[in-house]
Amino acid sequence: MAHSSFPRLEDTNISLDGLGGRVFAVSAAVGVIGLAVTFALGAAAGDGMRHFGYSYLVGFTYILSISLGALTFLPIMYVTKASWDIVIRRLAEVMAAVMPLLAVLSIPVLIFAGRIYGWAEPETAALPAMAHKAAWFSQGAFLARWAIYFVVWSFYGLFFWRQSVAQDSSKDVKITLRLENYSGFAIMIGAITIAMASFDLLMSMDPLWFSTIFGVYYWAGGFVSFFAVMTLLTMGLQNTGRLTRIVSPEHFHDYGKGMFAFTFFWAYIAFSQYMLYWYANIPEETSWFLHRSREGWGKLGIVLIFAAFVLPFAGLISRFAKRSRKLLAFWAFWIIAAQWLNLYWVIMPEFSEGFTFSLMDVTCFIGLAGIWLAAITRLAGGHSLVPVGDPRLEDSLRFENA
Amino acid sequence: MSQGALYGLLTEFESPSLLLEAAAKVRDQGFRKWDVHTPFPVHGMDDAMGIRGTRLPWIILAGGLTGLAAATAMQWWMNAIDYPFVISGKPLFGLPANIPIMFELTVLFSAFATFFGMWGLNGMPRWYNPLLTNRRFRRATQDRFFIVIEARDPAFKLDQTREFLASLGGSEVEEVHESAED
Numbered sequence: 001m002a003h004s005s006f007p008r009l010e011d012t013n014i015s016l017d018g019l020g021g022r023v024f025a026v027s028a029a030v031g032v033i034g035l036a037v038t039f040a041l042g043a044a045a046g047d048g049m050r051h052f053g054y055s056y057l058v059g060f061t062y063i064l065s066i067s068l069g070a071l072t073f074l075p076i077m078y079v080t081k082a083s084w085d086i087v088i089r090r091l092a093e094v095m096a097a098v099m100p101l102l103a104v105l106s107i108p109v110l111i112f113a114g115r116i117y118g119w120a121e122p123e124t125a126a127l128p129a130m131a132h133k134a135a136w137f138s139q140g141a142f143l144a145r146w147a148i149y150f151v152v153w154s155f156y157g158l159f160f161w162r163q164s165v166a167q168d169s170s171k172d173v174k175i176t177l178r179l180e181n182y183s184g185f186a187i188m189i190g191a192i193t194i195a196m197a198s199f200d201l202l203m204s205m206d207p208l209w210f211s212t213i214f215g216v217y218y219w220a221g222g223f224v225s226f227f228a229v230m231t232l233l234t235m236g237l238q239n240t241g242r243l244t245r246i247v248s249p250e251h252f253h254d255y256g257k258g259m260f261a262f263t264f265f266w267a268y269i270a271f272s273q274y275m276l277y278w279y280a281n282i283p284e285e286t287s288w289f290l291h292r293s294r295e296g297w298g299k300l301g302i303v304l305i306f307a308a309f310v311l312p313f314a315g316l317i318s319r320f321a322k323r324s325r326k327l328l329a330f331w332a333f334w335i336i337a338a339q340w341l342n343l344y345w346v347i348m349p350e351f352s353e354g355f356t357f358s359l360m361d362v363t364c365f366i367g368l369a370g371i372w373l374a375a376i377t378r379l380a381g382g383h384s385l386v387p388v389g390d391p392r393l394e395d396s397l398r399f400e401n402a
Numbered sequence: 403m404s405q406g407a408l409y410g411l412l413t414e415f416e417s418p419s420l421l422l423e424a425a426a427k428v429r430d431q432g433f434r435k436w437d438v439h440t441p442f443p444v445h446g447m448d449d450a451m452g453i454r455g456t457r458l459p460w461i462i463l464a465g466g467l468t469g470l471a472a473a474t475a476m477q478w479w480m481n482a483i484d485y486p487f488v489i490s491g492k493p494l495f496g497l498p499a500n501i502p503i504m505f506e507l508t509v510l511f512s513a514f515a516t517f518f519g520m521w522g523l524n525g526m527p528r529w530y531n532p533l534l535t536n537r538r539f540r541r542a543t544q545d546r547f548f549i550v551i552e553a554r555d556p557a558f559k560l561d562q563t564r565e566f567l568a569s570l571g572g573s574e575v576e577e578v579h580e581s582a583e584d
Contacts, residue, residue, distance in 0.1 A: 271501060278498045281490065318459065400445060 006398045007245035009386065019240055020381030028374035034367025041360035051358060053112030054351040059365040060109055061201055062343050063372050064102050065222025066229050070095035071153060072190050072219070073226060074160045075183035078176075084254055086396035087246055090164070090387050091233055094379040095226070097161035101375045103150035105368065109201070110146065118350075119207040129208055129284075137207055142200060149197045156186050161379070167389035176391055194219050202343075205350040209288040213273045220266040221308075225339045227258035228332035235329055243385060249323050250400050256322025259335055263316065266339075267309035292345060296355025300345050308338040340365060406580030409532035410436075410552040411563055412539065413572040418444045421547040424570040425450040428549060431566065435555035439533070439542040458519050465515020466508045473507035474500065532580050538573075550578070 016023075042052025070092040077085045085092070109116070118124045119137035135141065160179065167175040195215025203214050211217075231252065237243045277285045292301055312331055321327045348356060387393065415421045418440065425438055429452040438447065481487070482494040492499060521527065533539050533550060542548050549572070551563055567575045 271498075275498045275501065279490070279492070319455070 007248070008397070009246060009388065009393075012244045012246050013242045014246075014384050014386045014388070016242070016377070016381045016385060019242070020377055023377045024374050024381070027370045027377065029370070031367050031370025031372075031374055034363050034370055036367075038360045038364040038367055041358070041363065045358070045360075048115065049112060050115045051351060052360060052364075053109075053116045054347055055358065055361045055364045056108050056112065057116055057201070058340070058343050058347050058361060059368040060102075060105060061218075061347070062222075062225070062340050062365065063105075063368045064201075065218060065339075065343075066225050067095050067098060067102055067157070067372075068153070068190075068194055068219065069223040069226025071099070071157055071160075072187065072194075072223065075156075075186040075190070078180045078183035079187065081180065083392045083395035084251060084399045086390050086393050087243075087386055087399075088230065088234055088251060089390075090380065090383070090385055091230060091376075092226075093161040093164055093387075094376040095229070096157035097379055098372065098375045099150065099154040099157035101372070103154060105371065106146070106150065110143070113142070116350075117204050117207070119204055124207060127208070133207060137204065142204075145196065145200055149193050149200075152189060152193050156190070160186075164387050164390075165383050168384055168387060169389065171389040171391075173391050175389075191215075202346060205347065206288060208284065210285075211273055211277075211288070213269060217266070217269045217273055220262055220269050221339045221342050224259055224262035224266055225336055227255050227262065228335040228339075231255040231259070231328055231332040232336075235325065237385065246386070246397055248399075249325075252325065252328055253319070253322045253401050255332075256316055256328055259312070259328075259331060260316040260322070263309060263312045263335065266342075267305075267313070270309075291353075292349050295353055297345065297349045300341070300355060304338070304342055304345055308335075308342050312338065406532075408553045408560070409578045409580050410550050410558075411560075411567055411575050412533070412536060412548055412550045412578050413567045413570060413575045414538060414541075415547040415549070415572045418547060420571065421549070422446060422450045424549055424572060427570060428551065431557065433551055433555050433557055435552040435558075437550055437552075439539070439548040439550065441543055441545060441547075444547075456523065458516065458523060461519035461522075462512050462515045465519070466512040468515075469507040469509070469511025470504055472511070473504040477503055530581075532578050536576065536578050538576060539578075 038052065038055065042049050042055070045051045073085075073092050074089070074096055076082075077089065114120045119130065119133070120139075124130060125134070125137070130137070159182070163175050163179055166172075198215040198218035202218060203209065203211065234243060234247055234252070234255070238247065274289060277289060292298065312335055315321060315327070315331050315334075321331070344361065348361075390396075413424075415424060421438060421440065422444065425447065428436055429450065438444075438451065440447075477500045478495050486494050488494070538546075539548060549567070549570070551558060551567065553560075557563075564575050
């Protein structure tokens with residue numbers, strides 16, 4: 001009978017031990033080689049590293065969005081006093097705690113900002129329409145905002161992780177209460193900084209265009225990818241004999257719900273952005289979409305509707321799919337690819353009028369993903385893979401979907 | 403005291419674990435029209451009873467697709483056929499403008515299908531359940547756990563089923579009748 005055989009922590013391995021070193025070495029090597037190859041390809045392109053700059057922006061904003069997904073997931077779980085996630089929460093904690101590394105990885109974007117962002121081009125900056133935005137898009141203001149985002153995110157990322165790790169040994173209930181108290185504010189600050197950052201990181205490539213929902217659009221893509229990455233990381237750990245039994249099909253079912261719900265949410269937001277501009281049909285608003293509906297980008301946009309919305313929506317709608325390991329893994333890989341494609345479609349039309357694709361777009365993403373995985377492996381290696389001091393861990397182990 | 407047709411046989415248990423064991427035995431006997439009644443949800447009961455997945459999702463899917471089709475057809479007929487009127491230079495039937503209604507009607511019809519489909523599968527509306535006439539059964543909302551096998555079950559044979567229920571180790575087996583006045 002199900003109720004008499006709840007899994008216990010003693011039944012499985014909750015430490016990375018030997019695996020940590022191997023994964024770190026391999027992913028760090030993949031990361032360094034990937035970025036070196038990307039750099040070489042970028043230099044060989046002979047366009048003053050312009051293509052490299054955009055490729056890097058695609059990879060970087062995508063990896064960042066996954067960590068931002070983790071950074072929003074944690075406080076949402078705390079304010080709702082959720083317990084299903086506790087057994088897998090450490091994974092989200094390390095994904096959020098690598099923010100300082102992402103701050104470092106953002107430096108190339110700043111270095112190549114002059115080639116990426118429209119406001120940094122003298123011709124665009126001199127346009128009359130840019131006059132009232134000049135102060136906002138001065139180099140100093142941009143750098144200051146950039147610093148604020150990463151300081152705030154690093155603070156919260158490290159805060160959630162450190163407090164939880166401290167609880168492993170102290171078993172102090174007060175830590176849970178403190179995190180619950182701070183989480184409401186963290187969600188609010190997160191919403192503002194993520195929205196503003198998406199304006200700076202992505203929207204300001206075309207500084208004349210504006211969309212108030214753009215921050216939600218960027219966040220939604222990252223949040224659905226976060227669930228996909230969590231699914232694959234958990235499965236990877238289970239395949240090596242870690243977290244077996246304690247992470248049950250019930251928890252995977254919830255990953256599936258997360259992927260399904262935010263696949264739809266992403267589409268809802270993407271369409272909301274599109275429809276209002278289509279309907280009002282004002283040139284300064286439609287320019288962004290017009291640009292992305294021509295010369296091959298339009299076809300990619302249609303592909304995106306199916307790849308990032310229709311197919312995963314249909315594929316994940318049934319309970320059966322969410323509880324099937326193989327299907328869930330398939331859709332997790334699929335969503336990661338589709339959401340990467342989404343950012344490609346957002347960013348690359350700014351680089352090239354017509355559709356373009358280069359090997360460095362892929363190597364850059366693989367390189368950054370390698371560095372990122374190496375960092376979270378390093379953080380996860382030092383502590384238990386499960387927040388063993390959480391007072392409600394027991395609830396999480398017994399979790400069953402209604 | 404008049405008694406209607408036999409509704410089923412009832413037996414009572416004192417704990418969820420006894421009930422779970424007994425339910426598994428009823429399941430293994432191949433009964434179909436039977437149920438358990440407990441004061442609170444008992445984990446593992448679906449397995450013990452051998453309950454298969456509900457058909458409700460398929461009803462909801464049908465409802466949702468009906469809503470989607472209805473919204474599309476309605477807007478196409480109204481805007482492009484019955485009263486063609488150009489608004490801000492848009493096509494008479496422009497998909498983006500119609501998607502919000504398509505979405506809303508899909509959700510609305512899905513919700514109706516869920517709600518009324520649940521009614522249908524649960525045999526509702528039903529003004530009266532014969533079980534509620536049984537005095538003993540009233541404790542199903544407090545501290546007792548019941549198994550009821552209905553007389554309409556194909557495998558139901560009054561004497562044999564009574565004997566089988568008695569063998570499960572609960573309290574004595576009682577008959578429940580339709581429209582009995584207690």
